[in-house]
Amino acid sequence: MADQIPNPSTLGRRVNLNVGGKLFETTVSTLHSAGPDSLLAALSNRPFLPGSNPIFIDRDPEIFSVLLSLLRCNRLPSATLRRFSIQELAEEALYYGVESRLRSASLPSPLRGIDAAIVDTIRPASDAVPSTFSAGEDGSLWIAHGGQISIYDSYLSYTAAVRTHLDDITSICRVWPEIAAVGSESKSGLHIYDLSSGRYTGSVHWTDQDDPRIFKARVSAIANSPDSVFVSFDCPHRENSVLVIDKSTLQVSSELTRQSGSAAKNTVPGKLTWLPETGLIIGSAVSCGAFGYSGYIRIWDPRSKEVVWETNEPGSGRSSRFGDSFADIDVDTDDSILFKICSKSGDLAMADIRKLGDDPWVYMEDTNPSLKEASYGENAVHLHCYKGQVFVGKDGRLEVWSSQKGREISDTENQRPEVRFKRNYVDQVEDAERGMINRIEGGGERLFVSRDNVEGIEVWESSNHSGIIPVSP
Amino acid sequence: MSSIAMQSLKLESELNNDVVSINVGGQIFQTTKQTLTQAGPESLLSRIAGTGSDRFVDRDPDHFSLLLSLLRSGTLPSKVKDFDLRDLIEESRFYGLESLLTSSLTNPSHFDGFALQNSSVLPLNGRDCPSVIASTPFGSLHVSHGSKITSFDWSLTRKSTILTQFTAVDSLLALSPDIAAAGATDFSGLQILDLHEGCVKQVLNWENSTRSGSTVQAIGSSGEFLFTSFESSRRNSNSILVYDLNTLNPVIEIGRNEIFGADLDSAIPATKLKWVSSYGLLMASGSHSGLSGVTGSIRFWDIRSGNVVFELKEKVDCFADVCVSDNLNVLFKVGVNSGEVFSADLRCLGSVNNDANDNSNPWVCLGGRRKVVNGKKEGFGCKIESHGNQVFCSKGGDIELWSEVAMASEKTSEGRVFRKNLMGRVKDTGGLRITNLAFGGNKMFVIRKDQQAVEIWQGLSRGF
Numbered sequence: 001m002a003d004q005i006p007n008p009s010t011l012g013r014r015v016n017l018n019v020g021g022k023l024f025e026t027t028v029s030t031l032h033s034a035g036p037d038s039l040l041a042a043l044s045n046r047p048f049l050p051g052s053n054p055i056f057i058d059r060d061p062e063i064f065s066v067l068l069s070l071l072r073c074n075r076l077p078s079a080t081l082r083r084f085s086i087q088e089l090a091e092e093a094l095y096y097g098v099e100s101r102l103r104s105a106s107l108p109s110p111l112r113g114i115d116a117a118i119v120d121t122i123r124p125a126s127d128a129v130p131s132t133f134s135a136g137e138d139g140s141l142w143i144a145h146g147g148q149i150s151i152y153d154s155y156l157s158y159t160a161a162v163r164t165h166l167d168d169i170t171s172i173c174r175v176w177p178e179i180a181a182v183g184s185e186s187k188s189g190l191h192i193y194d195l196s197s198g199r200y201t202g203s204v205h206w207t208d209q210d211d212p213r214i215f216k217a218r219v220s221a222i223a224n225s226p227d228s229v230f231v232s233f234d235c236p237h238r239e240n241s242v243l244v245i246d247k248s249t250l251q252v253s254s255e256l257t258r259q260s261g262s263a264a265k266n267t268v269p270g271k272l273t274w275l276p277e278t279g280l281i282i283g284s285a286v287s288c289g290a291f292g293y294s295g296y297i298r299i300w301d302p303r304s305k306e307v308v309w310e311t312n313e314p315g316s317g318r319s320s321r322f323g324d325s326f327a328d329i330d331v332d333t334d335d336s337i338l339f340k341i342c343s344k345s346g347d348l349a350m351a352d353i354r355k356l357g358d359d360p361w362v363y364m365e366d367t368n369p370s371l372k373e374a375s376y377g378e379n380a381v382h383l384h385c386y387k388g389q390v391f392v393g394k395d396g397r398l399e400v401w402s403s404q405k406g407r408e409i410s411d412t413e414n415q416r417p418e419v420r421f422k423r424n425y426v427d428q429v430e431d432a433e434r435g436m437i438n439r440i441e442g443g444g445e446r447l448f449v450s451r452d453n454v455e456g457i458e459v460w461e462s463s464n465h466s467g468i469i470p471v472s473p
Numbered sequence: 474m475s476s477i478a479m480q481s482l483k484l485e486s487e488l489n490n491d492v493v494s495i496n497v498g499g500q501i502f503q504t505t506k507q508t509l510t511q512a513g514p515e516s517l518l519s520r521i522a523g524t525g526s527d528r529f530v531d532r533d534p535d536h537f538s539l540l541l542s543l544l545r546s547g548t549l550p551s552k553v554k555d556f557d558l559r560d561l562i563e564e565s566r567f568y569g570l571e572s573l574l575t576s577s578l579t580n581p582s583h584f585d586g587f588a589l590q591n592s593s594v595l596p597l598n599g600r601d602c603p604s605v606i607a608s609t610p611f612g613s614l615h616v617s618h619g620s621k622i623t624s625f626d627w628s629l630t631r632k633s634t635i636l637t638q639f640t641a642v643d644s645l646l647a648l649s650p651d652i653a654a655a656g657a658t659d660f661s662g663l664q665i666l667d668l669h670e671g672c673v674k675q676v677l678n679w680e681n682s683t684r685s686g687s688t689v690q691a692i693g694s695s696g697e698f699l700f701t702s703f704e705s706s707r708r709n710s711n712s713i714l715v716y717d718l719n720t721l722n723p724v725i726e727i728g729r730n731e732i733f734g735a736d737l738d739s740a741i742p743a744t745k746l747k748w749v750s751s752y753g754l755l756m757a758s759g760s761h762s763g764l765s766g767v768t769g770s771i772r773f774w775d776i777r778s779g780n781v782v783f784e785l786k787e788k789v790d791c792f793a794d795v796c797v798s799d800n801l802n803v804l805f806k807v808g809v810n811s812g813e814v815f816s817a818d819l820r821c822l823g824s825v826n827n828d829a830n831d832n833s834n835p836w837v838c839l840g841g842r843r844k845v846v847n848g849k850k851e852g853f854g855c856k857i858e859s860h861g862n863q864v865f866c867s868k869g870g871d872i873e874l875w876s877e878v879a880m881a882s883e884k885t886s887e888g889r890v891f892r893k894n895l896m897g898r899v900k901d902t903g904g905l906r907i908t909n910l911a912f913g914g915n916k917m918f919v920i921r922k923d924q925q926a927v928e929i930w931q932g933l934s935r936g937f
């Protein structure tokens with residue numbers, strides 16, 4: 001391939017193409033920007049004889065003109081999506097080998113919670129109330145609903161549906177790009193499905209021959225890492241554990257902890273996160289009773305299987321926010337920051353995972369006057385940290401905590417600044433009336449939200465289009 | 474992909490004189506001879522490709538550009554939405570591309586049961602509700618309502634209605650987009666109808682010993698044969714006749730029953746006939762509701778010898794409806810008492826019959842927990858049909874979709890795993906009772922009691 005890379009003098013050379021009867025004139029460098037393996041780059045490497053016929057390609061000229069302007073200016077012409085569907089463009093881009101350029105050009109603007117709007121609702125054809133879902137890094141989506149997993153690609157167009165043997169899927173995790181690990185609250189074990197072929201490939205169960213209480217263990221949470229999958233299992237008698245499963249063999253390689261489940265501080269972790277920086281695993285459990293929220297956050301080191309740090313709330317009186325225990329937590333894995341949302345005040349608190357101590361929390365109070373009337377203490381609070389922003393679903397309302405530009409998040413050396421994150425509503429009043437938010441997850445430049453007993457998954461995106469609406473006279 | 478594209482490109486450039494220019498309505502299109510010959514040797518475009526320099530076609534260029542895209546890539550571009558399908562079909566007929574257009578828009582291989590959603594409704598004129606529907610593989614549809622039969626073409630954009638001699642049609646089978654076989658339980662003879670001309674082509678009758686009329690209970694067909702289940706008007710004899718599908722001459726008569734006395738079993742005519750092509754057998758099922766409950770039988774006939782190969786006698790929780798899935802090798806039924814779906818592996822049925830001749834139960838309840846049989850007929854009126862690798866079962870106004878989960882071989886101890894999904898969105902459920910399901914092209918057709926319309930369930934597709 002190396003000998004085919006043209007020298008700089010030929011990059012500006014002009015190339016004539018005849019696509020389906022229409023003539024196009026462009027330069028070698030434009031065609032080369034498609035990437036060295038593409039059909040167009042291969043064409044531009046042909047010896048050019050003056051006076052010869054232009055190279056003929058038997059394809060539709062209108063779509064080619066769109067893809068050529070994509071190569072020329074690295075964006076899709078604005079009217080394109082009105083004339084062509086994205087699937088059609090993707091198929092044609094695959095033919096010319098410019099698919100990666102199309103993918104990057106058709107991405108939504110960077111997701112900013114303070115300026116996002118609902119753009120679409122993805123509804124599967126049958127049993128359309130999602131039980132859970134998983135968002136991919138490329139903005140693709142797996143929806144688990146009624147025992148099926150429906151797959152939507154990065155353009156959010158329906159690809160396929162796989163029926164699993166489970167009646168309801170309550171946790172799903174991408175183990176490999178095409179492999180899903182799923183768990184159910186009605187059936188024991190972690191089950192692995194190959195979604196590209198639709199086949200079941202195996203199960204992992206938590207068993208212990210010496211302990212008869214360990215049986216019918218169900219999956220509560222799954223976290224993925226490059227080598228292992230971390231799964232929290234829960235038995236009918238509430239014994240629970242976090243197991244480390246080797247991804248290559250699908251065997252249990254170690255058990256991090258075994259808890260009796262007899263009190264709030266040793267129930268099964270409902271949320272697991274693996275930290276790529278340190279290799280630690282963070283688990284948390286929250287329960288809500290008559291006296292408010294209670295729960296714990298625990299950090300294990302999978303190598304030594306020991307607890308590195310833990311906190312319980314309501315705990316000892318050392319916490320500056322006694323009686324205001326957290327309702328949900330999430331981890332910013334890029335910056336190693338732990339976030340919690342306080343159940344009574346609704347305040348957000350953050351802690352640097354690298355500098356955890358007795359009371360590492362920095363509280364950020366709400367200064368937005370438009371949010372003052374909101375009442376707290378509801379049962380449904382969901383926290384999701386994505387792209388440096390913290391999205392909070394409270395009942396039906398979707399809020400975001402975002403930091404102001406120019407301030408470094410991690411400079412907590414000496415003084416603790418009072419406010420670094422500000423809270424805003426993402427949604428509008430009528431959005432909140434659709435139902436209780438039960439899951440928020442970010443993927444690509446999109447935020448996906450599902451609600452209790454509501455069909456479909458909402459897609460929220462940021463856009464720099466104003467969406468101006470003419471007023472009819 | 475790009476390597477394939479490179480190959481095709483090399484071919485094109487090497488044979489540069491294969492580039493063909495066509496002037497359609499003043500607009501010049503360039504393509505290759507290979508692309509044009511995709512249209513088939515008989516089509517206008519292939520002939521144009523063979524002619525010399527002055528290739529002019531006096532038609533609309535916009536429509537031609539759509540059809541040229543179809544020839545090039547096999548799919549229609551999305552701008553097709555700005556056009557009317559009827560105009561495009563007319564244009565495709567002119568160029569000889571209708572079959573290509575058909576296979577692009579209603580290809581049976583594009584059928585995806587999981588993606589089906591209630592997408593459109595075909596209204597029927599008049600006050601009669603549809604009694605039975607019949608479809609062809611590429612999705613043309615015949616609907617009988619009252620004494621009329623309305624036919625829709627594959628694109629469902631055109632219809633024609635004919636009047637028949639029946640008061641109501643009870644069995645209808647599409648033999649081709651223009652020919653259908655129709656019969657009724659209160660009318661003597663099976664009629665082969667030409668739906669285009671609106672006339673009776675032929676009437677097939679069964680000569681029973683009582684010399685009374687012969688009513689039609691069920692119609693079925695294989696690639697070569699037409700099967701009809703007849704019952705005498707006095708309801709004391711019944712039979713299944715096998716006709717040659719092309720000549721419509723009788724080939725063999727199987728399962729002739731004459732009733733003398735009170736032999737109830739033989740008095741039940743077959744009400745569903747289904748050809749099981751993987752076994753070369755004809756499934757015939759019939760049931761009877763009496764004082765002691767519903768009894769029935771499912772028989773598999775070898776039509777060459779005229780013998781029953783195996784038979785399932787249904788005494789407990791008899792079927793409300795049965796179907797055979799050729800792809801899955803499984804027989805499915807809905808129990809009339811329990812309303813549950815049961816499966817029986819066809820590969821095991823032979824052995825069931827050999828060792829005990831009756832009592833061993835081949836049925837596996839797919840619902841998991843078997844309901845207490847309380848004498849209620851939960852499954853009454855349920856329909857079950859198989860299509861592709863899936864089974865569709867109507868219960869009241871809802872449709873269940875049963876699909877097999879491909880489990881690894883280690884799990885075979887559990888037997889085969891089937892799971893159900895309720896089709897449609899919340900707004901689609903709980904409608905009027907479904908009376909018939911049919912499949913054609915990439916669509917499912919549904920008719921309901923007291924609804925003068927046909928529902929079309931279709932996956933989201935490109936094009937129309």
